[in-house]
Amino acid sequence: MVQMDSPVLLQYLDILLKHGNYTKAAKDLYVSQPYLTQTIKKVEKELGIDIINRKTNPLQLTEAGRIYYQYLNSLETQQEQFL
Structure with missing residues (x-):
């Protein structure tokens, strides 16, 4: 499974979808654009699916990306309920 902390991912x-491109999202997140791009690509490689549709402008989630995004949201909700 993906090793990145799910709340961070x-x-x-969220920020990538808000801005629709890596450059603006990276600036908002205070990380470099190459780091953000590589992080998303690493997650996609570990999952074996594309979660970002790079053919659209602005960037959007793929269908698999939407499912994964919902999964991350549910993890966060469960963690909050547990605490």
């Missing part, structure tokens, strides 16, 4: 995806 969820934040990255």
